Amino acid sequence: MSVFEQVRGIASDIFGITPDQVIAASSPETIESWDSTQHLNLVLAIEEKFGIQLDPEEIEQMKNVGIVADIIEKKLSSVSK
């Protein structure tokens, strides 16, 4: 499963919507339940699932699901190097 697919599953659990309602452009503007509390929960779920720690700057940048997946991929490839 691709990183994006996994993020989609996590986002659907956290925001309480079905996976097909989550697309790369999904953001706090398009997902009603995506507030600051749920943003923290999203971050925690991602860190736990992928075994990474996100920097405050990265957490700040996570403005939509596509960006979230990109940040994780970058992080994972830098970990494996």
Place this chain on the structure above:
Amino acid sequence: MQGDHNPSNLRSEIDRLISEGLVAPASQRLCELWRRDAGSATAAFVVARLDQVREKLALPKFKLAILRSFTVDPIVPLLRAEALSYGIDVSVHVGDFNAYAQEILDRDSGLYRFEPDAVALAVRAAEIAPDLWSHFAELSAETANQAAERVVRSFEQWIAAFRARSSAALVIHNLELPSMPNLGVLDGQLENGQSDLFRQINREVTRIAAAYRGVYVLDYAALVARHGSERWHDERKWQMARLPIAADHLLSMAREWMRFVVPLSGHIAKALVVDLDNTLWGGVIGEDGMTGIKVGAEYPGAAYQALQRALLDLSRKGILLAVCSKNNLDDAMEALDQHPGMLIRSKDFAALRINWTDKAQNLREIAEELNIGIDSLAFVDDNRFEREQVRAALREVNVIDLPHDPMGYAAAIRNCPLFERLSLSAEDRQRTTMYAEQRQRTGAEQNFQSKEDFFRFLEQEVEIAPVSDATLARVAQLTQKTNQFNMTTRRYTEQQIADMSSAPEWEILSIKVKDRFGDHGLVGVAIAHQQGERCEVDTFLMSCRVIGRTIETAFLAALGERAAARGCKQLVGRFVPTKKNAPARDFYAQHGFSQHEANGDGAFWTLDLADASLRCPEWIKLVSPGGGKN
């Protein structure tokens, strides 16, 4: 579990089941999903569904309030999902950030309005003792000692204030130790050094907690150490969101709370049934033989010895052990009793089922033989197939998963909250012996023509006495965990029992039972509430071990006599049906009570004491407290 986020289509299946109103299967699938993929994302899913079905599911409920000096909100869904997998519907009140002292002191605070069953006081060293935690090197010895004393006094005041306002259980996090003491290795050389002072604070908190009923210590220092301080903490999340615990340890925190929630809610396992081949020893005794199986002090047998040690520790806490194994009896018994590497022997097991019958059937028989509900059994087997089969056939049995590596077996047992106990009674310590005596009794019963002959032969002696300091913990424990012979299933904490016993209109009696085979200990509780000439039986319960031997009649007769002596004319009893208390259903009818309002919760039974024929059976000897004969 790393990797696949959506294990199969469980999630959509769950939503389909819920939309069709099939809440029980939906809840089973939720538990399965949780077992396969426990974590923050799954927890959000599970909790959202739990909230949709919880009214219909009607699981036992438990209310936990968390008073805290740090962010705990992301841990709450993990706790609720984990609790669901143990069949408990936990609701949580999170106190305002750093407002724990006000919440404890203010009788009208959200804490008390929530009416919690238990309260966790989750305060960290860095917040309660900032000077000791961060600036220890700057402090004089005197200032440091005073700071430590101040912390201890604060805990003492909060505990006392809480106890004066609530009878709920209180679980206090103790303080973690600094992982990098301000003075480096020098700290290890100092009496009253930084680490030493935190250890002293923790020792004092334990001492204070022990002086109160229902106040317990969660060893946060040990929890952090177990997972490693540097991995446990996430300084960035602390700065960002006042969340000090790293994402992958939030579940560890939730699970540590569960080790208190499970015993406090009474949802415990009373017996653990173990498999033999590749569980209690490595290899298959029927194929590998005595010299081939692996169990001993060295690798790889050491993993199995470690598991056996964990099992023996459980039996010292009063948890019964039993064997359920597909094997030839002689092969298995030889290994159990002759193998030099075994720490555990057949005598340590209260029941043995070594045969080729399916395990679900054997588990049913074991529950019957041990006289406990099937939901009080836990089952452990290395074979995933056997585990799933038992889960499918016997939903009530608590099936414990083992990791792939046998080195992790002992930890799987030791970390399981079903085996946690918060206090031990004398009965707990002797339970295995009592069951051995029970086997003799059952053997004896078969030799008698009539029940009465058998009762006479048993030479039963009972001691009925008002609750005292010495019996209070056991009395509360029985109200919390007796499910079958229990008329009203009202659960009481030690503090509630203590409060009631000091009120003149309440009488709390306990019964101890002995017979020619041994001592059963304290096995029954009756609570009576006098209301003028009526005496209402609030609680009447007995351990199933002694049911059917007319002890219950003796106990009820004593209750009636005492009520009559206080001027009561009528004994009023209620039977509140639950899923499990069918054995108690006909009790009042069998003892000459007449029923009123047969239907619904209003049903009650009365007995006129003046013309009642309720007597202690002639074959039961009443002994007064202290040992003298009545």
